[in-house]
Amino acid sequence: SYVLTQPPSVSVAPGKTARITCGGNNIGSKSVHWYQQKPGQAPVLVIYYDSDRPSGIPERFSGSNSGNTATLTISRVEAGDEADYYCQVWDSSSDHQVFGGGTKLTVL
Amino acid sequence: EVQLVESGGGLIQPGGSLRLSCAASEFTVSGNYMSWVRQAPGKGLEWVSVIYSGGNTFYADSVKGRFTISRDNSKNTLYLQMNSLRAEDTAVYYCARSTAVVAAFDYWGQGTLVTVSS
Numbered sequence A: 001s002y003v004l005t006q007p008p009s010v011s012v013a014p015g016k017t018a019r020i021t022c023g024g025n026n027i028g029s030k031s032v033h034w035y036q037q038k039p040g041q042a043p044v045l046v047i048y049y050d051s052d053r054p055s056g057i058p059e060r061f062s063g064s065n066s067g068n069t070a071t072l073t074i075s076r077v078e079a080g081d082e083a084d085y086y087c088q089v090w091d092s093s094s095d096h097q098v099f100g101g102g103t104k105l106t107v108l
Numbered sequence B: 001e002v003q004l005v006e007s008g009g010g011l012i013q014p015g016g017s018l019r020l021s022c023a024a025s026e027f028t029v030s031g032n033y034m035s036w037v038r039q040a041p042g043k044g045l046e047w048v049s050v051i052y053s054g055g056n057t058f059y060a061d062s063v064k065g066r067f068t069i070s071r072d073n074s075k076n077t078l079y080l081q082m083n084s085l086r087a088e089d090t091a092v093y094y095c096a097r098s099t100a101v102v103a104a105f106d107y108w109g110q111g112t113l114v115t116v117s118s
Helices: none
Strands: A009-012 A018-023 A033-037 A044-047 A061-066 A069-074 A083-091 A096-099 A103-107 B003-007 B010-012 B018-025 B033-039 B045-051 B057-059 B067-072 B077-082 B091-098 B112-116
Touching (some): A009 A018, A018 A103, A044 A061, A069 A083, A096 B033, B003 B091, B018 B033, B018 B091, B018 B112, B033 B067, B033 B077, B077 B091
Antiparallel strands (some): A033 A044, A033 A083, A061 A069, A083 A103, B003 B018, B033 B045, B033 B091, B045 B057, B067 B077, B091 B112
16 A cells, blocks of 8 residues: 655754655656644644645645655745644555645744 | 544543544545544554545455445544454544545544553
8 A cells, every 4th residue: 555654753943844745656757735633623724736825824824746755845834834844645556645744833 | 613522532441442433524525535543552653544535445454354444424524443453553533534545634633542552
């Protein structure tokens, strides 16, 4: 089965740039989606199809995908960005959706 | 406003059965790809099952043979029948919508907690 690997945690100071990676075999050939989840809340879509932003998501959130790594970039990080972030793809070989293990973003 | 509202969670003994419901508003369940995603306490997201707009169904290996996904078009509601429940099935269960198999989950319900314990 397809596996997505994320770092368990990323820390960043306010105003700086946070980069959260999502590794997978030839992930660049897949469509990657990213979700933000705050404690006690349902996940919220922040990036879809590698780099598109849903309406209402700040331009500070961006995404890229190439080779074996997809990256979620959050510029000018704010305290309110502190959350868990998950990447997700569809694995065509199994018809299964796959989530990464999640990354806890801490704003110092 | 698009809305997904889950219900049916609760405390159940190991080996028991439970049926979760997810009522949709402002879009048709039958015209979309509807999934169940769960999250064990303190853990990450785990995809559980999907029903395609055409009716095909798929399951995670961890629940295959025990869980059944279905929908009632007249009620615009998604279901998850869970049998032979185990302690490791304890989680918040979310229903989520995507508009295509490769598309993102653009709408999520608020989740319903299932606790499997004696």
